Amino acid sequence: MKTVIEVRNLSKSYRNSVALDSVILSLEPDRIYGLLGRNGAGKTTLMSMLTAQGFPNSGEVKVFGEDPYENEQVLSRICFIRESQKYPDSFSAKHAFRSAALFFKNWDQELAGRLVEDFQLPVKRTIKKLSRGQLSAVGVIIGLASRAELTFFDEPYLGLDAVARQLFYDRLVEDYGRYPRTIVLSSHLIDEVANLLEHVIVIDKGRIIMDDDAESIRGSAFTVVGSADKVGTFLQGREIIHTDNFASLASVTAVGTLSRAEKTEAAELGLELAPVSLQQLVVRKTISAAGADLGASKTSSLEVTR
Amino acid sequence: MTGHQVRALGSAVLIDDSRPIFLQIAERIEGDIIEGTLQEEAQVPSTNAFASFYRINPATAAKGVNRLVDDGILYKQRGIGMFVATGARAALVQRRREQFFDQYVQPLAREARKLGIEPLELAEMIRQSETATVHGGAS
Amino acid sequence: MNRVVNVLRMQLVNRWIFIGIPLIIIAASFGLSWVIWALVPFDEVKASGGSQAVLWYFFALGIQSLTLTFPFSQGLSITRKTFFGGTVALFSLIALAISLLFFLLGLLEKATGGWGVNGQFFALEWLVDGPWYQPLAFYLATMMALFFIGFWAATIYKRWQTTGLVVAGLGVAVGLVGAALWINFQGQWPQIGEFLVSQNQMSIAGLLAVVALVLAGGSYLTLRRAIP
Known part of the structure; x- marks a missing residue:
């Protein structure tokens, strides 16, 4: 299958910080990607480079097989409303939608209208007078109604209340089901979006630390709780991504799955097994990557030595 | 309509x-077939409907449904949709019976051993719980 | 090409900014001048510089177009080139329309004996003293130059922030001082003076047009690597 995005060794640094560090990525068409990471991890920078809104120091970006920079053919199929998107001062949401309709060839005005009602957006008020949530709603509506082949949502839920966020996720799943396209959902609220994702990319300090199908990540790690000694013996030789100690107890998260025999063994040793959610796993991988940084080690994990 | 409430309930209760997730979707459909909520030869909702209902990725929902198609539990009719195969319920019950020992009996026996409950005592407890459930169900 | 036209239409989505406000500025500055003329008990020609108010508005629009409309255009996946083309086309059209309006009102002004009070607002003597197209060319060139000064300054700010503006400002200052020193050194002030004296309305309009073109080129090259 042809890829939508190909990124090779993309690097970007600002005066005194590295925003992207040799990023390699490949995105396939008609999938929902989650671009996850902490605030400042490099999510927006990466999306800016992919849409030629920003410029890398080195590396190569290909979107729909071509360099997106000043490339009308490519850009006209992309929609990227950033979290801090600026609008002309005098514009109301209505003006913004009318403008968007001029440039996105798949623009669905009816959908935009329905979303306006969903989010109860005052379309005649100037955008600069809107609340943070309403501002996010403007971006969400443009992103969804554009039906662009490649759509980026940059922390789309900021300021939206729980009801509005659910509405966004519902509408996204619904519309994506009817009009499949490539969607990149950038978020630091992982639990909320986890179930919507088909593929997960985790970025931390400008580096990609996870790039895998969501379904293979789910259940790809487990936590064992019990007396530290027994946990250590049980997990001998496994890749450990997180350890918590409490008195003589340990709660250790390890990569992989357990066979039926191993589960029985754990039960017989009096160890408790707990599943690890996508969010927990991402958080632990991120922390463990930071730990590896401190230890000046290249690996993102530590072996249990007991 | 209480569609939103149902949906919130659905995703909160069922998706872990x-x-x-595709396994959970497959299990959920299997459960519906075993319980008879989904009759044999009945039409199964579309993958997009599953995706919207459980608020999950449509491709994931499709993977769950396709797994049941591969197992012969569901079958596709081009252009119309997905249906429960005849004999699906019996096949599922058979499979669940096979898993019953590993999934339920073994952990139960293990816990019983830990607490010093003799196998006979355990059997008696099961018999008691049976009558309790029947009574509970009747009241 | 279609997208260039759409950039133009996009900025006109809110007609108020490019059509309503300029008309109000023109009407207000003219109205104010007229009231003053009517109050002044003086039969000679009374000229007003009020017509330049709308020209300065263009300077502000040039800045805003880059600081806000450009980032928005990026969100709509418009190339920098297309944005530039559409924006310049829009400003040229509006500048042309206002120049034409001034020209026509200038004719009316003369026909009505200075709006009945011997006032001069659109047909300033200095401007209309020459070929008929002279005021047209002058207004157009001035507006475009002002627009591009604002636009380029904002582009420089976008690309290099305050440092960029300071460096650019210093560069212009150093350039001017350097030129002055060089002229001094070469003892060419008399020639410069002659050159300035020899200028007429049309040649000034021409110079402004050249300046506008240079600014346009500079703006475009700066915009090519600007980030929203």
Whole structure:
């Protein structure tokens, strides 16, 4: 299958910080990607480079097989409303939608209208007078109604209340089901979006630390709780991504799955097994990557030595 | 309509982010077939409907449904949709029976051993719980 | 090409900014001048510089177009080139329309004996003293130059922030001082003076047009690597 995005060794640094560090990525068409990471991890920078809104120091970006920079053919199929998107001062949401309709060839005005009602957006008020949530709603509506082949949502839920966020996720799943396209959902609220994702990319300090199908990540790690000694013996030789100690107890998260025999063994040793959610796993991988940084080690994990 | 409430309930109760979701979808459909909510030869909702209902990725929902198609539990009719195969219920019950020992009996026996409950005592407890459930169900 | 036209239409989505406000500025500055003329008990020609108010508005629009409309255009996946083309086309059209309006009102002004009070607002003597197209060319060139000064300054700010503006400002200052020193050194002030004296309305309009073109080129090259 042809890829939508190909990124090779993309690097970007600002005066005194590295925003992207040799990023390699490949995105396939008609999938929902989650671009996850902490605030400042490099999510927006990466999306800016992919849409030629920003410029890398080195590396190569290909979107729909071509360099997106000043490339009308490519850009006209992309929609990227950033979290801090600026609008002309005098514009109301209505003006913004009318403008968007001029440039996105798949623009669905009816959908935009329905979303306006969903989010109860005052379309005649100037955008600069809107609340943070309403501002996010403007971006969400443009992103969804554009039906662009490649759509980026940059922390789309900021300021939206729980009801509005659910509405966004519902509408996204619904519309994506009817009009499949490539969607990149950038978020630091992982639990909320986890179930919507088909593929997960985790970025931390400008580096990609996870790039895998969501379904293979789910259940790809487990936590064992019990007396530290027994946990250590049980997990001998496994890749450990997180350890918590409490008195003589340990709660250790390890990569992989357990066979039926191993589960029985754990039960017989009096160890408790707990599943690890996508969010927990991402958080632990991120922390463990930071730990590896401190230890000046290249690996993102530590072996249990007991 | 209470569609939103149902949906919130559905995703909150049924989808667990620490296990592959397609398995959970497949299990959920299997459960509906075993319980008779989904009759044999009845039409199964579309993958998009599953995706919207459980608020999950449509491709994931499709993977769950396709797994049941591969197992012969569901069958596709081009252009119309997906249906429950005849004999699906019996096949599922058979499979669940096979898993019953590993999934339920063994952990139960293990816990019983830990607490010093003799196998006979355990059997008696099961018999008692049976009558309790029947009574509970009747009242 | 279609997208260039759409950039133009996009900025006109809110007609108020490019059509309503300029007309109000023109009407207000003219109205104010007229009231003053009517109050002044003086039969000679009374000229007003009020017509330049709308020209300065263009300077502000040039800045805003880059600081806000450009980032928005990026969100709509418009290339920098297309944005530039559409924006310049829009400003040229509006500048042309206002120049034409001034020209026509200038004719009316003369026909009505200075709006009945011997006032001069659109047909300033200095401007209309020459070929008929002279005021047209002058207004157009001035507006475009002002627009591009604002636009380029904002582009420089976008690309290099305050440092960029300071460096650019210093560069212009150093350039001017350097030129002055060089002229001094070469003892060419008399020639410069002659050159300035020899200028007429049309040649000034021409110079402004050249300046506008240079600014346009500079703006475009700066915009090519600007980030929203």
